[in-house]
Amino acid sequence: xxxxxxxxxxxxxxxxxxxxxxxxxxxxxxxxxxxxxxxxxxxxxxxxxxxxxxxxxxxxxxxxxxxxxxxxxxxxxxxxxxxxxxxxxxxxxxxxxxxxxxxxxxxxxxxxxxxxxxxxxxxxxxxxxxxxxxxxxxxxxxxxxxxxxxxxxxxxxxxxxxxxxxxxxxxxxxxxxxxxxxxxxxxxxxxxxxxxxxxxxxxxxxxxxxxxxxxxxxxxxxxxxxxxxxxxxxxxxxxxxxxxxxxxxxxxxxxxxxxxxxxxxxxxxxxxxxxxxxxxxxxxxxxxxxxxxxxxxxxxxxxxxxxxxxxxxxxxxxxxxxxxxxxxxxxxxxxxxxxxxxxxxxxxxxxxxxxxxxxxxxxxxxxxxxxxxxxxxxxxxxxxxxxxxxxxxxxxxxxxxxxxxxxxxxxxxxxxxxxxxxxxxxxxxxxxxxxxxxxxxxxxxxxxxxxxxxxxxxxxxxxx
Amino acid sequence: xxxxxxxxxxxxxxxxxxxxxxxxxxxxxxxxxxxxxxxxxxxxxxxxxxxxxxxxxxxxxxxxxxxxxxxxxxxxxxxxxxxxxxxxxxxxxxxxxxxxxxxxxxxxxxxxxxxxxxxxxxxxxx
Numbered sequence: 001x002x003x004x005x006x007x008x009x010x011x012x013x014x015x016x017x018x019x020x021x022x023x024x025x026x027x028x029x030x031x032x033x034x035x036x037x038x039x040x041x042x043x044x045x046x047x048x049x050x051x052x053x054x055x056x057x058x059x060x061x062x063x064x065x066x067x068x069x070x071x072x073x074x075x076x077x078x079x080x081x082x083x084x085x086x087x088x089x090x091x092x093x094x095x096x097x098x099x100x101x102x103x104x105x106x107x108x109x110x111x112x113x114x115x116x117x118x119x120x121x122x123x124x125x126x127x128x129x130x131x132x133x134x135x136x137x138x139x140x141x142x143x144x145x146x147x148x149x150x151x152x153x154x155x156x157x158x159x160x161x162x163x164x165x166x167x168x169x170x171x172x173x174x175x176x177x178x179x180x181x182x183x184x185x186x187x188x189x190x191x192x193x194x195x196x197x198x199x200x201x202x203x204x205x206x207x208x209x210x211x212x213x214x215x216x217x218x219x220x221x222x223x224x225x226x227x228x229x230x231x232x233x234x235x236x237x238x239x240x241x242x243x244x245x246x247x248x249x250x251x252x253x254x255x256x257x258x259x260x261x262x263x264x265x266x267x268x269x270x271x272x273x274x275x276x277x278x279x280x281x282x283x284x285x286x287x288x289x290x291x292x293x294x295x296x297x298x299x300x301x302x303x304x305x306x307x308x309x310x311x312x313x314x315x316x317x318x319x320x321x322x323x324x325x326x327x328x329x330x331x332x333x334x335x336x337x338x339x340x341x342x343x344x345x346x347x348x349x350x351x352x353x354x355x356x357x358x359x360x361x362x363x364x365x366x367x368x369x370x371x372x373x374x375x376x377x378x379x380x381x382x383x384x385x386x387x388x389x390x391x392x393x394x395x396x397x398x399x400x401x402x403x404x405x406x407x408x409x410x411x412x413x414x415x416x417x418x419x420x421x422x423x424x425x426x427x428x429x430x431x432x433x434x435x436x437x438x439x440x441x442x443x444x445x446x447x448x449x450x451x452x453x454x455x456x457x458x459x460x461x462x463x464x
Numbered sequence: 465x466x467x468x469x470x471x472x473x474x475x476x477x478x479x480x481x482x483x484x485x486x487x488x489x490x491x492x493x494x495x496x497x498x499x500x501x502x503x504x505x506x507x508x509x510x511x512x513x514x515x516x517x518x519x520x521x522x523x524x525x526x527x528x529x530x531x532x533x534x535x536x537x538x539x540x541x542x543x544x545x546x547x548x549x550x551x552x553x554x555x556x557x558x559x560x561x562x563x564x565x566x567x568x569x570x571x572x573x574x575x576x577x578x579x580x581x582x583x584x585x586x587x588x589x590x
Contacts, residue, residue, distance in 0.1 A: 449563075450508055450510075450561050454565040454568075456567055457567040461570045462499070463555055463573045464575075
């Protein structure tokens with residue numbers, strides 16, 4: 001076949017399948033955004049509240065520990081084994097991790113000269129296309145499984161606590177050909193003035209790579225310390241400003257600034273969602289007694305920021321969910337859970353169960369209450385007169401304050417993962433006592449009983 | 465040579481259009497009926513069912529003698545395709561609530577079916 005004929009065939013194929021491809025892209029549910037009705041939660045074109053839950057681990061994007069993650073297996077772990085809907089993706093462009101040098105960096109190593117790790121110096125103006133190809137491939141693969149992806153743009157913990165003199169960190173003195181010499185953590189502050197130009201170019205490339213996808217949200221950085229506040233604000237502003245010129249605008253989150261940060265900085269930031277550390281106004285804390293979400297920001301509570309891992313268990317997941325918050329889990333790679341296996345498996349299962357109830361309920365109309373006058377356990381989501389989800393974090397009977405009416409009930413045993421009883425009750429207004437048909441943690445789901453009178457026949461039938 | 469290329473491009477674009485229409489069900493071997501109705505005002509309405517057949521119904525409430533039934537879900541419009549060309553069909557709609565209690569029929573409407581490719585061509589060349 002001649003070269004001209006091949007070119008013609010390629011040209012015609014582009015015309016043919018190009019039209020087809022354009023038609024297919026209109027089938028998505030719309031970009032993830034803040035629910036205007038219930039801003040504790042995300043939403044999309046459906047208007048339904050979307051509760052995000054899932055786990056994450058350090059090598060789910062970059063190659064570490066000398067291996068490449070089997071991403072398809074990892075997706076099976078999310079969707080088949082555990083029924084999650086959210087993945088925090090550690091893309092962390094320039095992470096040093098001196099003791100475990102990652103093999104996937106966003107910048108090309110062009111030299112001339114060698115960096116401190118003995119390999120060619122980085123050119124911060126030259127982005128590594130393989131890195132972005134992998135990013136798009138993984139975000140698309142996640143989308144195909146119905147997963148939302150939190151794309152972590154930068155990683156701050158390693159920058160502070162996992163450096164050594166020979167780690168070749170791209171932004172450090174002598175490791176790049178661009179004259180950038182940030183050192184230590186200053187790359188994540190505006191103190192290292194030259195760095196921000198290259199960082200924005202990298203962020204722009206990430207956005208260009210994923211802007212057309214609906215299942216994406218951004219995270220500025222994992223645990224960049226308190227020194228990073230103005231730098232994070234700059235990145236958030238840049239993302240919002242740049243995406244305003246593009247077809248889609250994605251939400252961006254700011255997560256706890258370790259070390260030295262405070263949750264008040266997160267809540268007063270220009271981020272759309274936040275991940276706090278453990279601290280909250282008395283009597284609350286995000287580990288044992290989470291404060292009810294008030295809708296001022298979407299809150300994704302991530303056990304990564306609650307203290308030295310492994311934090312959180314099934315009880316924590318249910319408490320977090322019934323306080324109107326999203327629960328995600330700092331997981332360990334499958335097979336390396338060791339002594340934490342039972343705790344971790346409980347949390348994974350609970351995330352799947354809470355997601356089932358989030359989808360089963362009309363979550364967008366439900367608000368959390370920690371008031372014992374609404375439910376004596378203080379863990380309940382309510383749409384008074386319509387739906388109630390109550391979590392019992394200890395054992396035994398509890399009260400729920402109901403609006404008079406007929407309700408269907410469902411007892412769920414979160415320990416065994418089974419529905420332990422269903423039925424219908426007719427309740428008077430006020431407190432009603434419920435006793436779980438099993439001991440230990442319990443979940444009660446009440447829904448207004450459907451009207452047993454048939455609806456009216458439809459009118460205005462028209463046919464053409 | 466240029467004229468030949470233009471002809472080839474026109475053929476390809478026509479093939480594109482045909483492929484697109486066929487793939488998205490715009491051109492099918494049978495005809496179609498597009499139904500719409502008013503939404504019910506009850507809060508607890510969970511969906512609508514469409515009943516149809518080639519003979520008028522014999523009762524005011526389901527099943528009414530209809531030969532086919534479709535659950536349209538919680539929508540107030542629906543297209544039924546692959547209907548037999550040249551045949552007259554009768555349609556009614558019911559509503560149901562979350563307890564699966566179903567209403568009696570709406571008014572009955574009928575439609576004589578033309579092949580949808582004919583409808584499409586009529587629209588294109590009218």
